[in-house]
Amino acid sequence: MAETKKAAVVKPAAKAVAVKAAEVKNEEVKTEAVKEAPKAETKKSAAKKTTKKESKKATAEKTTKTRAKKAAEAEVVIQFAGNDYTTERLVSIAKDVWQYDLNREPADFKTVKLYVKMEEQLVYYVINDEVSGSFGI
Numbered sequence: 001m002a003e004t005k006k007a008a009v010v011k012p013a014a015k016a017v018a019v020k021a022a023e024v025k026n027e028e029v030k031t032e033a034v035k036e037a038p039k040a041e042t043k044k045s046a047a048k049k050t051t052k053k054e055s056k057k058a059t060a061e062k063t064t065k066t067r068a069k070k071a072a073e074a075e076v077v078i079q080f081a082g083n084d085y086t087t088e089r090l091v092s093i094a095k096d097v098w099q100y101d102l103n104r105e106p107a108d109f110k111t112v113k114l115y116v117k118m119e120e121q122l123v124y125y126v127i128n129d130e131v132s133g134s135f136g137i
Helices: 002-073 087-103
Strands: 077-080 083-085 110-116 120-128 131-136
Touching: 083 087, 087 110, 087 120, 087 131
Parallel strands: none
Antiparallel strands: 077 083, 110 120, 120 131
């Protein structure tokens, strides 16, 4: 009979240890789940931030392309004394003046402002906001 009582006493203790072990495992699982949940939210918010930045860049690029297309669509033709001059032709002449008359590198030609005076049959230019002069048309 003494052995039966010991077995009965041992069994509840073993059950208690098993129950506590299960509770500890459940708490560890809950703790891990809680730790992982904020990480997932952080990744989502980082993804949203990246998406917002990318969308702003894409919008800026579209705006720039649209402006470039609108500028490229404009064409000015100057007609005087039976001659036609487009803006492209006048810029091309200014580039030639830069390269051949002024002996400068074509790569250094950045900006040009042209002023056409038809009564004088001259085009005045300002290249790179530094060099100015004129050429006849």
